[in-house]
Amino acid sequence: MKRRTVVVVGAGPAGLAAADGALAAGADVVLIDSADRPGGQYHRMLPQAYEARAPEAVQHGYSAFEKRVRRVLGHPRCSWWAGAEVWALERTDGAEAEAGTRPLATAHPEPATTAHPEPPATAPAEPAGARRTGPPTAPPRPEHAPPLKVHVLTPAPEPGAPRRRHVLEPDALVIATGAHDRVLPFPGWELPGVVTAGAAQALAKGERLAIGDRVVVAGTGPFLLPVAVSLLEAGSTVTEVVEAAGRARAARGWLDRPWELAAQGGKGGELAGLTGALARHRVPYRFGRAVVAARGDGRVEEVVTAAVRADWSVVPGTGRTTAVDALCVGHGFTPRLELAVAAGCALRPGPSGAPADVFVDVDDEQATSVPGVFACGEITGIAGAPAARTEGALAGWLAGGGSPYARPVAALRRSRDQGRAFARRLARAHPVGAEWHGWLRPDTVVCRCEETDFASVCAAAGDPASGEARVAKLATRAGLGPCQGRVCGPTVAELRHRLGAGEHPVDPAGHPVDPAGPGPHHRPVAVPIRLGELARPPEPPAGEHPEQPHRPAQSYLPVEESGP
Amino acid sequence: MSPRLVPARDDSVRRTDRPLTVTVDGTPVPGVAGQTLAGVLLAAGRTAWRTGRGGAPRGVFCGIGVCFDCLVTVNGERDVRACMRRARDGDAVTTQSRASAAPDAPGSAPDAPGSAPAPTPAPAPAPEQP
Ligand SMILES: Cc1cc2nc3c(=O)[nH]c(=O)nc-3n(C[C@H](O)[C@H](O)[C@H](O)COP(=O)(O)OP(=O)(O)OC[C@H]3O[C@@H](n4cnc5c(N)ncnc54)[C@H](O)[C@@H]3O)c2cc1C
Numbered sequence: 001m002k003r004r005t006v007v008v009v010g011a012g013p014a015g016l017a018a019a020d021g022a023l024a025a026g027a028d029v030v031l032i033d034s035a036d037r038p039g040g041q042y043h044r045m046l047p048q049a050y051e052a053r054a055p056e057a058v059q060h061g062y063s064a065f066e067k068r069v070r071r072v073l074g075h076p077r078c079s080w081w082a083g084a085e086v087w088a089l090e091r092t093d094g095a096e097a098e099a100g101t102r103p104l105a106t107a108h109p110e111p112a113t114t115a116h117p118e119p120p121a122t123a124p125a126e127p128a129g130a131r132r133t134g135p136p137t138a139p140p141r142p143e144h145a146p147p148l149k150v151h152v153l154t155p156a157p158e159p160g161a162p163r164r165r166h167v168l169e170p171d172a173l174v175i176a177t178g179a180h181d182r183v184l185p186f187p188g189w190e191l192p193g194v195v196t197a198g199a200a201q202a203l204a205k206g207e208r209l210a211i212g213d214r215v216v217v218a219g220t221g222p223f224l225l226p227v228a229v230s231l232l233e234a235g236s237t238v239t240e241v242v243e244a245a246g247r248a249r250a251a252r253g254w255l256d257r258p259w260e261l262a263a264q265g266g267k268g269g270e271l272a273g274l275t276g277a278l279a280r281h282r283v284p285y286r287f288g289r290a291v292v293a294a295r296g297d298g299r300v301e302e303v304v305t306a307a308v309r310a311d312w313s314v315v316p317g318t319g320r321t322t323a324v325d326a327l328c329v330g331h332g333f334t335p336r337l338e339l340a341v342a343a344g345c346a347l348r349p350g351p352s353g354a355p356a357d358v359f360v361d362v363d364d365e366q367a368t369s370v371p372g373v374f375a376c377g378e379i380t381g382i383a384g385a386p387a388a389r390t391e392g393a394l395a396g397w398l399a400g401g402g403s404p405y406a407r408p409v410a411a412l413r414r415s416r417d418q419g420r421a422f423a424r425r426l427a428r429a430h431p432v433g434a435e436w437h438g439w440l441r442p443d444t445v446v447c448r449c450e451e452t453d454f455a456s457v458c459a460a461a462g463d464p465a466s467g468e469a470r471v472a473k474l475a476t477r478a479g480l481g482p483c484q485g486r487v488c489g490p491t492v493a494e495l496r497h498r499l500g501a502g503e504h505p506v507d508p509a510g511h512p513v514d515p516a517g518p519g520p521h522h523r524p525v526a527v528p529i530r531l532g533e534l535a536r537p538p539e540p541p542a543g544e545h546p547e548q549p550h551r552p553a554q555s556y557l558p559v560e561e562s563g564p
Numbered sequence: 565m566s567p568r569l570v571p572a573r574d575d576s577v578r579r580t581d582r583p584l585t586v587t588v589d590g591t592p593v594p595g596v597a598g599q600t601l602a603g604v605l606l607a608a609g610r611t612a613w614r615t616g617r618g619g620a621p622r623g624v625f626c627g628i629g630v631c632f633d634c635l636v637t638v639n640g641e642r643d644v645r646a647c648m649r650r651a652r653d654g655d656a657v658t659t660q661s662r663a664s665a666a667p668d669a670p671g672s673a674p675d676a677p678g679s680a681p682a683p684t685p686a687p688a689p690a691p692e693q694p
């Protein structure tokens with residue numbers, strides 16, 4: 001009998017748990033991540049080449065994570081596609097994604113391919129290609145399969161060759177693509193040495209690189225804590241942590257109803273550990289302050305912080321300058337919604353109600369509005385790794401065909417609901433204040449790629465001729481650079497909203513965008529692909545060309561234990 | 565000189581350093597196997613290696629492949645995100661500038677992704693991969 005196939009995109013806490021859940025439900029799983037090691041942002045692993053003998057030294061909850069990685073990646077029904085990027089989801093039901101996605105099929109004709117995961121791997125340490133058993137079969141797709149083709153690029157077989165293209169048509173798709181830092185602009189934020197809080201964390205945890213000697217960590221939210229602690233651990237001096245939320249507000253958000261925190265799988269203990277480390281290093285944690293400028297000649301040399309009110313308006317006369325050689329900033333997170341939007345999943349407004357604060361709308365079973373497509377982790381709400389894991393386990397189990405009435409499901413649902421409550425609390429404790437734009441000057445860069453300044457955004461918003469978002473975009477070029485608005489999108493949307501433009505925002509194709517629509521998240525091509533790669537036909541399904549195994553090399557496997 | 569690698573001898577993760585060398589605009593820069601190109605550049609004390617449209621220096625910003633501030637050319641292949649590509653011994657890195665880009669034609673930016681740069685010149689293009 002043909003087993004159900006589930007493709008999971010993202011191997012962070014959510015995606016790994018989803019793969020685990022789908023395997024437990026008896027499905028074949030293809031787990032895809034653009035990183036070469038699993039773990040996502042929270043469990044960012046060290047490069048294999050470091051051969052670290054004590055990787056747990058910089059990871060919270062490492063042993064449970066390791067166990068899960070072994071179980072999932074070593075599972076005979078799991079194919080682990082490391083360093084592989086899902087660059088597009090193509091709808092095959094004729095419908096277009098909300099914001100007018102062009103059907104990609106018209107852009108590159110290709111043979112219909114129904115690729116499906118490999119049959120059981122015998123020993124995970126075997127070289128790829130040696131593990132395919134049994135004849136290839138192309139079973140009829142069940143009715144409830146998502147109307148989607150998943151377009152994947154896998155690493156080139158040898159250096160210098162183009163990446164390979166694959167097209168998958170799973171019975172269910174789980175999207176677990178996580179989030180990236182949101183950073184609000186301020187004068188000087190484009191100076192080298194100013195990095196996102198996540199970048200500092202990724203470099204310290206993932207490469208053992210300290211971004212600077214004297215560092216200020218600033219922004220809002222509890223994520224500033226682990227970042228500061230990782231920097232201390234890597235040998236930096238953290239001169240201060242600057243949290244824009246007021247002490248009372250953050251304390252209310254964090255200390256109220258501690259049982260919710262305790263329910264978040266050890267978050268309370270983790271928090272205590274982190275604050276203890278800051279106290280030992282005598283790092284001041286300043287509430288109600290914000291970085292309002294960075295200065296330097298060719299790189300950051302000093303930061304200006306100021307006291308801010310609850311709405312983040314600057315209190316005059318409170319500015320203070322600190323000498324630094326690096327500045328790490330994060331004002332919360334932006335979900336990576338490209339794939340969910342491409343799939344046509346309905347979105348819902350986030351807790352702040354800000355125009356770009358949207359997440360994937362999921363029901364009680366983590367199902368999106370598109371049949372067969374599930375979403376979990378930070379793309380459904382920002383609540384940290386334990387919540388992401390719970391959502392993933394639920395999504396994976398149900399995507400894999402597990403019964404919604406199975407005993408563990410009720411407990412998972414309860415825990416997921418606690419996670420959602422935690423997300424609401426986080427958002428309440430650390431809202432982005434409405435008056436942050438008060439620290440912008442006319443020449444402050446708003447769009448980093450195109451160097452569009454604040455004055456141009458204001459001018460475009462005030463000009464009836466460029467009142468429409470699309471026209472304004474062409475006029476100011478904000479959002480048209482290499483990052484395609486990933487960094488400035490939420491900021492520009494919010495500024496235009498405040499400046500009175502953009503009440504009826506439209507996407508780049510000119511379609512009206514409703515408040516819960518994809519807005520700045522609409523990107524038909526989710527990750528960069530070269531024309532040469534696009535021009536190549538997708539690799540055929542497994543089995544047709546034995547010398548070209550469909551299954552890419554497994555580049556991470558547990559070193560010590562090689563058996564499932 | 566500020567960003568730096570935690571010295572292997574006091575690193576709590578007990579790692580092994582295997583040296584490698586890349587060239588940056590022809591100048592040899594030492595690194596360690598496993599580092600990303602951004603990691604190599606930062607650890608060598610370079611915080612900027614690209615110039616934006618107005619000529620301002622840029623280096624790493626997001627660290628996870630989202631912002632495209634860290635683009636470099638590697639072995640002739642343009643627009644590689646340095647934070648996503650592991651360094652290989654002998655990689656020839658050249659820095660990029662958007663300052664000379666024709667400023668007004670949409671999509672003309674040399675490092676616009678998706679709109680994919682012209683098929684990469686010889687030698688064979690290396691793929692962008694983490
Ligand atoms: C840089 C950074 C560092 C962080 N570090 C910490 C930390 O140390 N401690 C903490 O408490 N929280 C941290 N966070 C918060 C963190 O996002 C969550 O707590 C948790 O990791 C969320 O889990 P997730 O599974 O939803 O997403 P993630 O962990 O973000 O996993 C998503 C995965 O999807 C992959 N992906 C995305 N798009 C594609 C695609 N198109 N194709 C293939 N793969 C794709 C990514 O490579 C990634 O591995 C960090 C966030 C960021 C942005």
Ligand code: FES
Binds near residue numbers: 623630633635
């Ligand atoms: S630093 Fe943002 S893409 Fe590399």
